[in-house]
Amino acid sequence: MPPSFAKNGFLPLGRYSVSFDEAESMLVSAPTFADSLTRTRLWDGLRDYLDPFLTLEDTYTDDLGGIPLIHSLWFGGSFVSAKLDPANIDVTLLIDTRAERAVRGKPGSKWLTTAFQSRSRMREKYGVSPLRIGYRPVPHVFEPERFTPDERTYFTQRGVWDDWWQRRRLPDVDDRSPSEDSAAPARGYLEVRL
Numbered sequence: 001m002p003p004s005f006a007k008n009g010f011l012p013l014g015r016y017s018v019s020f021d022e023a024e025s026m027l028v029s030a031p032t033f034a035d036s037l038t039r040t041r042l043w044d045g046l047r048d049y050l051d052p053f054l055t056l057e058d059t060y061t062d063d064l065g066g067i068p069l070i071h072s073l074w075f076g077g078s079f080v081s082a083k084l085d086p087a088n089i090d091v092t093l094l095i096d097t098r099a100e101r102a103v104r105g106k107p108g109s110k111w112l113t114t115a116f117q118s119r120s121r122m123r124e125k126y127g128v129s130p131l132r133i134g135y136r137p138v139p140h141v142f143e144p145e146r147f148t149p150d151e152r153t154y155f156t157q158r159g160v161w162d163d164w165w166q167r168r169r170l171p172d173v174d175d176r177s178p179s180e181d182s183a184a185p186a187r188g189y190l191e192v193r194l
Contacts, residue, residue: 002026003188009082011188013166015074023192027079038085038127045127046089050194052111053093060103067099069112071135073192076165080190089128092161094135097150133157165189 002025003016018026027033028043053069070093077090095112103109115122116132123129136154140146147155167178168186 005082008187010168010186011080011190013185014188015162015165015191016188017191017193019193023075023190026190027075032082033084036084038087039079042079042086042089042127045125046091049115049122049126049128049130052108052115054194056103056106056108056111057099059108060106063102063106064099065102067096067102068194069096069099069103070094070194071096073194074161074165074189075192076189077129081187088123090131091128092131092133092165094133094158097134097136100134131161133161 002018002022003011006012024043028036028039033039050070057064057069072094074092074094075089076092077088078086079089093115100112104112116130119129119131134150134154134157136151138147138151138154163183163185164178166185166187166189167182170179170182
């Protein structure tokens with residue numbers, strides 16, 4: 001069951017795993033957002049943004065061997081709050097690097113680069129502000145001495161964005177950049193399964 005917003009308008013601390021349909025029910029079609037002027041449009045933009053990834057999966061099913069391009073999505077920011085009209089959807093895409101390698105160089109695969117080149121362009125075109133983590137399954141998680149540089153990068157990126165999506169910008173300050181004062185976890189975020 002999807003989590004509910006706390007009195008402060010954010011999810012309780014933590015990462016909550018939900019399906020794509022549950023996320024839509026919670027963040028777009030919930031009665032709380034019936035009067036929203038932006039949520040449905042942003043969700044439609046997210047679908048359009050994700051469509052080229054899904055098309056690549058459908059086109060290169062045999063090459064992918066059952067591995068999806070998108071391992072999961074992490075939603076944070078004002079879209080994952082009680083704010084009626086957020087300006088965009090902040091999303092981190094965990095892109096499976098094995099699947100990415102399998103389709104690189106094939107027709108349509110330029111999207112794997114274009115999708116992350118300009119966050120401002122994606123925000124303007126789709127209403128999505130995307131970030132990328134190169135997902136990789138690491139079987140020897142308890143043996144960090146065996147980590148390859150790519151595995152270290154993966155864990156670093158994963159940790160950075162897990163930390164970020166649980167932060168909350170400080171109200172009533174001129175500089176709303178990340179700071180030591182805003183570093184403490186203050187809200188939850190969604191991990192969305194496709």
